[in-house]
Every structure is written in C-alpha cells, then in structure tokens.
Amino acid sequence: MSATVLVVDDEETARLVISDFLRNRGYEVLEAGTMAEARKYIAQGVTDIIILDVRLPDGYGPNLLNETALLPMRPQVIIITAHGEISMAVEAMKNGAQDFIEKPLDLLELEKSVKRAEEVVSMRRELNHLHTSKEGLDEFIIGSSPAMQSVVSLARRASDACVSVLITGPTGSGKEVLANYIHKTGPRANKPFIDVNCPAIPATMFETELFGHEAGSFTNATHRKLGLMEVADGGVLFLDEIASMPLELQAKLLRAIEERSFRRLGGTNLIKVDVQIIAASNRNLKEMMANNTFREDLYYRLKVVDLDLPPLAQRTEDIPELVGLFLRKYNLNMGSNITDVTERAMNALMAYDWPGNIRELRHVIERAVLLCDDAAIDLNHLPPEIVNSTAAKR
DSSP: OOOEEEEEOSOHHHHHHHHHHHHTTTOEEEEESSHHHHHHHHHHTOOSEEEEESEETTEETTHHHHHTTTOTTOOEEEEEEOTTOHHHHHHHHHTTOOEEEESSOOHHHHHHHHHHHHHHHHHHHHHHHOOOOSSOGGGOOOOSOHHHHHHHHHHHHHHHHTOOEEEEOOTTSSHHHHHHHHHHTSTTTTSOEEEEEGGGSOGGGHHHHHHEEOTTSSTTOOSOEEOHHHHTTTSEEEEETGGGSOHHHHHHHHHHHHHTEEOOBTOOSOEEOOOEEEEEESSOHHHHHHTTSSOHHHHHHHTTEEEEOOOGGGOGGGHHHHHHHHHHHHHHHHTOOOOEEOHHHHHHHHHSOOTTHHHHHHHHHHHHHHHOOSSEEOGGGSOHHHHHHHHHHO
C-alpha cells in the first residue's frame, strides 16, 4: 500500500528530516508549515496519515482532530510533543489521535508509529472499497466429476503460489466462485479481494477506476481517488469478463502487472503494489487475439495458470451435491424445512441441459423451495422447461 503522509511542522529543518526519511521508505509525503496549509491538503482528501506538531504559527495543532472527526476517511494523526506536554498528548489520543511521540524525535520509533497507522488506513480502504462477492466459499462445490477435481487441484496450486490465473468457462459456470475459492484458501485470505466487473465500467472511466487519479487531473476531479489495484494491494484483484477491457488499458494493465507499479492518472509518483491477478472470461480470447481485440502479451501474462470450467451439462454427477447445497441455503433463508428431492425430480434435474449452468440451477432450487409446502421437492415445483425437456427425451 502507498500511504500519503502529511508532515505539519513550522520548523523547516525538522520537517525536511522527517519528510526525507519517510520518502526513502516508500511513502508519499506532503509538507505544511501552518494549520492553513494542512487544512488545504485535508480538504482535497489526499492525506492518509498526519504527523502533527502541537505549536503552529496560526493555531493549536490538535484542533485538527476535531475538524477531521466527521470525515468518512479520517486521517490517522500522530502528535509530536515537547517535553512536559504528555498530559496534552493523552488528551489528544482521547480525541482520536493514533499515537504521540516526544521530541527529540527517534526516527525509527516514528517509523513504527507510521506503520501502525498504515495498517489502520489499509483496513479502512478495504472496507470502503471492497466489492464483496455475490457468492462465497460456502457456495463452492468441488464435486466428484473428474473435470472439477482436475480444475480444483490446479486452483489450489495457483492459490499457494499466488500466481496470475485465467479462468474461462460459460456464463454461470462459477468463475467468480472459483476466484473466491483461490483467494480464501491461499496465503492472501486475510487481505482484500477486489472484484472488478469490467463490462459495467464505461471505457472512459476504466483507467481511473483501475489506477485512480489525482485531484485536478481532469474536469470535476476535485479529490484524489484510489484505484482498485491500489486498494487490492497485498490481496487479489479479480477482473471479471476481462474481454471487455479497452485495448489501450490492456497495455497499461500489462505494464502494471510486470512492473508491479503504476502511476495514478495525473500523478507523477510511482505506486508500488503486490497484487495477485485473477481474470475471467466467457469469450474466446484466442479468437479475439486473432482479431486484434485482445492483446496476446497480456493473455499469456494472465494465464500462468489456465482454469477452464466445464458447463454443468458436462458434470451432471455434481448436480445432487449442488442441489443439496442450495436446498440448505434456501431452507435457512426462507425458514423452510424441505429435507429431500423426489427421485423423479432429481432425474429431471440430471437430464436437463442447463444452458444457464450453476446460476440457473441455483435459481431453480430457490423457486422450488418457495413453491414447496411438502417435505420433498417434486416435479410440480420445477419450471415447465425442465419437466418438458425431460419428457421429450423419453
């Protein structure tokens, strides 16, 4: 994560020493010699951590704690105190300061304090930006089919190694669920999982969504915006339906993956990140490469591990397990107590072609639980297309 630290101190030498020390450790650093200058940076929303002197030419430093109290992303404040001001520092911590450090400053002690503040900033970023998955690990069924056993075995290796993964498969086959599985079973499980729905992002907004922008970088950019790649630092960035990504941005994404760094739109500072990329597509990327609509170099960079999810019609032996999973889920959600599926209903489910794959099966079971007043789901609780398809195959 690249945190931005605002150093507020009217003593120029002290300010420069702190600023240079933190820049050398990878932080973005802003400087202010007065309360007024500090307020300008805070108003722009560009500050994550404030190192704040108490006595400033135009005011009492800790007053900034009250001024920032209602900000949605309140900066973490570290107070710099002189000898004899400990009681004041303790009072400042009651008002929201994260820490205080006495003069003369021990820079290594300051670094420890900044790192503690950075952990809080990282957590807040994740909570503020995290795109929670619609389907969690509790909805992931490995199944007994050889195809799924092979996919999950390879997924576990990719999870442990934290390498880039490309997941392909038809709509509704569980690509997002598999991406969640890789995240939650790997060493990044306690770090962010940022889900980027590529088709939902307008082409003109893609760069700022992925890489962020600085205040003033374009019209109406009044505040700094963190990109989703920066928010995902330390964790997983899931690029769902990556085939929708504009060609120009594909080149920038490739560069960011290879260099593990990027610049925000309108920015000059290099933002370093450690992100595992998982991409998914229901389109034939090789055909798109042949048509020059998807970059070949990005394709091979993403598919360090290639996971191809089979359609549900090719793994029908997994259907009973999936039905049991969805039945338990919707029993709980709807307060039902359905304990079984009749043999003829299960046969119908097994014989159906499932053009909508697992997503369609989930909706069918949800509907059946809603309609069923008995102990078991039967044919009359299933949609006509499933019942009619089964009858036509006899």
